Amino acid sequence: MRWAGLPLIGLLLFSLLWSGISAALESRPLARDGVLDLRGWDFGRQGQLSLQGDWDFWPDRLVGPQEIADGSAPPPDRLAVPGRWTNQTINGRPLTAEGIGTYRLRVLLPPGAPALAMRHNQRFVAWNILINGAPVLRAGHVGPDADSTDSVGQRAIAAIAPGKGELDIIVQVAAFGGYGGMPRALLLGNADSVYGDWQVELALRAAFLSLCLSIGILYLILFLLRPRDRICLVFAVMSGAIALVQVTSNTPLSSELLGDQSGKLLGLLNNTMFPAVWLSCLAGAALLFPGCLRRAMVWPTVAAICAVPVVSLFTLQVPWLLTAAATLGLLLSMATLLTATFIAFRRQIALALPMALAWTVLGLANLALTHRVGFNGVMEAGYCFMLLMQASMLIDHLRHMxxxxxxxxxxxxxxxxxxxxxxxxxxxxxxxxxxxxxxxxxxxxxxxxxxxxxxxxxxxxxxxxxxxxxxxxxxxxxxxxxxxxxxxxxxxxxxxxxxxxxxxxxxxxxxxxxxxxxxxxxIVQSFKQAMADRTDDRPRRFDLADLARELRPTMETRLTNRPVTAAVEIPPGLLLETYPGALAQVLGQLISNALDHGFPADRSGHIQITASATADDWVEIRLEDDGVGIADAIKPRLFEPFATTGRAAGRTGLGLHMAYTLVTGLLGGSISIIDRPGGGTSALIRLPAADQEAPLPPPPAMPT
Missing domain, CATH: 3.90.20 (Hemagglutinin Ectodomain; Chain B)
Structure with missing residues (x-):
């Protein structure tokens, strides 16, 4: 049901197209022998008028008001307006597509004519319009040759004073790199009416441009959110192409937005948007109706569409080629798309009929513009219908999402x-x-x-x-x-x-x-001291050399029946204020670890324990061995609990973890174990030193 209104919209567009054709066939005053008699024309009731008919024309010459006034200008020929030089002749002699020329028309105004205005929207060649000797409208700069001519800048509408009941209009044209002539007639009318229509058209085209950009941006956002919906990207590209058509055409919107840009550049961009729009239609058909496009029809259609901007470069040599190429591309595109929608309709795909109608309206609007039939804005009406279709699909897509x-x-x-x-x-x-x-x-x-x-x-x-x-x-x-x-x-x-x-x-x-x-x-005294240190939960001040001496019996016992020697080189006077029992456990664990892992089986070696004070009031205890070193697999997690290479021998992997925990926690220091240059390992314990000047306290009471 959401597509029920589309046929009605299509019928409305067709009626507008027919009314435009009818208006084009309506009888209007025409200029004869360079004079347009409007003395019986009522601008207030009958409205605006296109200045068509036979104008005076000087080919290959830029004639000014002074030359005409003093009679130095040669006698003029007659040339029909509107018309292009590519298909016009003077006295049986074809005009050249490029060059310069001057048009002149005398307009006889009715008595008491109101304030008038004139507009002209030809952007792609240079022209200059003078009325009663004063410059009024222009596009670019008119010069006698290509070097002095450009199409940059435009003034497309201006107010005109009726003067003494006559307008002497001179149009100087310089066409280099584009066909010459006046393909569009000047529009003359009541100033309020002309400016009012200009503002209305400008507002409508600006609204249409905003609609194009809004729909394109929404579809682009949907594509970015869901890249698998490629149809959203296609519709975003189509909307962008239609928006570019609006700002590069001969319209008030283009004059307001890009009035200072080159007309030739805008014309090239406008021709390039033609294949962009129709290739988007083909891509949309491929995504909406998978398997319905016929390959045998697609490739010729693509070739014909892409040929249009290329052919536009040769319009001076073959004037009819651009119209023929555009017509062929449009007919092939419509045939390909309607065939795809017919196949989709037979497969009962829901969007087949609405898309067929949208592409038909868009194609007919393009054909009308190509052959210059229909009402003003017929192309925009077709684009608008296509955008309304896209908006309906966008709403449906958003509802589905x-x-x-x-x-x-x-x-x-x-x-x-x-x-x-x-x-x-x-x-x-x-x-x-x-x-x-x-x-x-x-x-x-x-x-x-x-x-x-x-x-x-x-x-x-x-x-x-x-x-x-x-x-x-x-x-x-x-x-x-x-x-x-x-x-x-x-x-x-x-x-x-x-x-x-x-x-x-x-x-x-x-x-x-x-x-x-x-x-x-x-020996018993040493054991009792060790036990006292292990059970004491308070730090005390002691000499590191005394602690090493107390641990020596235990170390020697561990070395019994092992081909490993040990040396302790700790000078007296290295005072610490910490937990001696915890430090004894750490040193004992390091010795046991070195014996168990550094000297497997009957490997011989040496263990050395040294200590020294640093300049920053720390005591460093270093235990080095020349054993087998640390296994690479366990280096990154050496101090982690349960990390061991001796699991098969019944070891728990908690020894070094307990040592690390005691040193970094209870003792307030740091510990590291690295490979020793030349083989083996080197364990370094750093502990804060005590005041070296204060006397040692008496040893604690022994447990009984």
């Missing part, structure tokens, strides 16, 4: 509800999973701490085992010697010599027992 958007919004709302439920469910699962992973990580960290403590206890047990074994052996030997001495005393066989030997051995055993017990006490 709105329906789709509403359906999509409903689906999205339903999906959003389902998604929220799924997100809540997944969130609960993820929360439970994260809690379980956090618990597992805490357990693994605790197990790593226990493993570290186990290694410490194992080291202490190993260190204590040696002196305790020595003390046990010495005590056993001493007990045996005491028992033998008691037996000798009871038997009375104890000699002075035996007593001296017994006392010497007893003294040596006592010394050995004392040394081994002191050694055991020192």
């Amino acid at each position: 709105l329906d789709q958007a509403q359906q999509s919004n409903a689906r999205l709302a339903a999906m959003n509800g389902d998604l929220e439920d799924q997100v809540q469910d997944r969130t609960r699962h993820l929360t439970d999973t994260v809690d379980r992973l956090r618990l597992a990580q805490e357990r693994l960290v605790q197990s790593e701490k226990l493993a570290s403590l186990g290694r410490l206890v194992a080291g202490v047990a190993h260190e204590v085992n040696t002196p305790v074994g020595t003390a046990l052996t010495t005590a056993t030997h001493l007990s045996t010697q005491v028992r033998d001495a008691e037996q000798s005393m009871r038997a009375g066989t104890l000699t002075r010599r035996q007593l001296a030997d017994f006392l010497a051995e007893t003294r040596e055993a006592a010394s050995l027992l004392t040394a081994t017990v002191e050694r055991t006490a020192a």
Whole structure:
């Protein structure tokens, strides 16, 4: 039903076309022998008048008012206006298409003629109009040759004083690069009427231009939003081409907008828009009615349409060629498009009939303009009908998009509800999973701490085992010697010599027992200090060298039965105020990591621990080894939890993560591990230094 009004609009356009033809056939006063008698013409009642008929004409000459007045101008010939030099003759001699010439017409006005106005809209050649000797209208600059002639600038309407009841009109024409003549007659009428029609036409054409641009921009926006709708791009191009036709034609709109531009350039652009419009129609048919265009008809049609702007360059040599080419292109285009719509109609495609009507009206309007029949603005009427069709399709397209958007919004709302439920469910699962992973990580960290403590206890047990074994052996030997001495005393066989030997051995055993017990006490003291540091939750001030000395037994225990040596070069006086237990754990973890990963199997090597103070009040602790280095696969995530290359050996991958967490968190420093030049790794710990001048506090009480 939305297309029901289109036939009515088409019928209206056809009636306007017929009325235009009828108006063209209406009898009007014609000039004879260079004189147009309008003394019986009523400008108020009968309206405006085209100054047609036989004008005086001087070929190949620019004649001025002074030459005519003093009689120095040669006798003129007669030439019909309107007309082009390409199809006109004087005394049987054809006129040249290019050149110069002068027209003259005397207009006899009725008594008491009102204020008059004249308009002329020929843009593509240079002309100059003088009335009663004064310049009134012009297009470009008229010169005697091509070098002094141009078509830049125009004044197309002006008011005229009736004078003494006569108008002496002189039109000088210079045509170079375009056909000469006066293809359009001058329009003379009541000033109010002429200017009123000019303003009305200007307003209508401006509104039409705004309609073209608005529809084109809307279609372009739709195409950018939905690139798959290529028909929107086609209609946008068509609307733009129609808009360019409006601003490059011989119209008031063109005079107002581009009055200072070259008429030749505007003419070339105008001819170029012809194929742009009709190629857009063919592209639209291909997209609206897929498979309905006949290839055998399309290619000749495209060739004929594209030939029009090319043929326009040769109109001077073959004047009729442009009209013939445009007519052929229009007929082929209409035949191709109507054939496609007929096939689409048989396939029951909804837009077939409306588009057939639109293309028919557009084609007939183009033919009317090409052959100069019909009313003024017939071409614009055809374009307007096409734009109304596009506007109807645009509204339908927008309504369809709105329906789709509403359906999509409903689906999205339903999906959003389902998604929220799924997100809540997944969130609960993820929360439970994260809690379980956090618990597992805490357990693994605790197990790593226990493993570290186990290694410490194992080291202490190993260190204590040696002196305790020595003390046990010495005590056993001493007990045996005491028992033998008691037996000798009871038997009375104890000699002075035996007593001296017994006392010497007893003294040596006592010394050995004392040394081994002191050694055991020192080891236990070191273990108790380490335990105190691990359990102390407060930072304290200490010397880094003392901490390294306390950790040495544990380190030596780790090196037992391994072909790896270690050296600790930490000078005294490097004071820190932090958590010694946490730092001991970090250093122990780095040593264990170097042994486990840097020296696999029976690989020999060396570990060195050094420390120094920096100028910016930091203490740097560096642990280097000459082992196998860091595996490339684990370098980017070296400190991440569970990152390890020893998973098969039962390692958790939490050791370095725990060290990183302690250094960067509790200890307030930084840690990095890189490859060491020459092989191996280099771990660097940076910690803030304590005040080096303040005395050390007493050590904390030992746990009992």
